[in-house]
Amino acid sequence: MIEVHDLTKRYGDRVAVAGVSFSVARGQVLGFLGPNGAGKTTTMRMLTGFLPPTSGTARVAGFDVFTQSAEVRRRIGYLPENPPLYPDMTVWSYLTFVAKLKGVARSQVADARERAIARTGLAAVGDRLLSHLSKGYRQRVGLAQAIINEPEVLVLDEPTIGLDPRQIIEIRSLIKDLAGERTVILSTHILPEVSQVCDKVVIINDGRIACEDTLANLTREGSLEEVFLRFITADTALAHERDATPPGEPDQPPPAGHGG
């Protein structure tokens, strides 16, 4: 469903994403793991057609994200790290706007909106202004916005960040519900989230893929925490070797990447 091949994004001299390749099968939920600044957000922005890659290709549902961007955008629901909400709109009018924007047929707009509201549990706040909603509800509106045109692919950038534990549990189970037939890419640096929601894991560090495997395979030998740390440390060590850092020098922190 999603094929990413050698995707690279450079900002001037700085490489944010360096030759990332991975694939996600239809109906899979991919956990996109990595420390802050590893290039998760940049990769997701390239997949959704917001940013063009410097080089490399990515295909979503068979369409190239760069040359057939419009086709891809029609099939992806995207929840950026900050939910893209207009504070001066009500939940109801916002979702109507997004439905129209995403090309839901005129006669279906009301249905699509009600369906999204029902699935994300927003019925009680439909007439509230977005600026008056709590963070948990804002995140739900963000999810409702992403699923409103029933896209085949969902791209969720740190959907549970900044929520309280109860909200985190709610959003997670919501994502599990929404997954169903859909293909989902979910970025996070919260490891338990991955073990609960995902089928497959891609660990990205410093712009490169450190590991790509199914969750079952990875956790055979230890907890996901151990696996994650092992891969990140090994990868960072490898990177240092590549940069010919003289041995014995104290470990440098990985350079801060763009976005989360």
Add this chain to the structure above:
Amino acid sequence: MRNVLTIAGRELRSIFVSPIAYVVMTGFLLLGGWFFFNLLARFNLLVSMYSSFQGGAEAMQRLNVNEFVLAPLLHNLSVVLVILVPMITMRSFAEEKRSGTYELLLTSPVGIWEIVLGKFLGTAVFLTVMVALTGIYGAILAFYGNPELGIMLAGYLGLYLLALTFLAIGMFASSLTENQIIAAVTGLVIMLLLFVVGWAADTAGETLGAVLRYTSVIEHSSEMIRGVIDTKSLVYFASMIAGWMFLTERSVESIRWR
């Protein structure tokens, strides 16, 4: 077209629910009222002075409300537009970038042209209302006096086209940055430059002078305020609006090649 209207509708709503719109509109009408009152008072004074002179009757012939009240009023309002239009347009793209809704717009299946056109139309509706409300001054003149209606309408058309041109410029300025202050200042400076670029026309060479004069917005709006609707001016305003919208489209699109 449906996408354009969707975006225009949201833009218009967001303008009308924000206090900025009402402050700008009130300010525009307040200043307009003050100009109108003073121009009218001066006109009154001139009329009573001339009528008390010997031979003043001849001079009275040359006093008319179009030239002495409406034309200066529209000129003053054009200057006010330079200051107020950037206050309206500074949000258009800058605010979307800051709040993250830019990502929603650009990852939705709509073309960049549709976004630019939609935002333009939405804000244009607001400016239409704002300019139309100053029509009250013209209406008062028409009710109590006998201004030349054709000249008056030409003048208002000039003011309106000026407002739309400034709108396109302001949107372009807003598309360059995520900071609304920078957007407002950039827009204001471009508009002012287009206002005063004609000043150099007299000292520049003949050809360059003509070019500068043609580039200046005030040259064309003054013509129309005087009552002359020249095709040249209409072409000027149309190409200005289209040109700045084209630049806006390029500027939004540029995220794809940077």
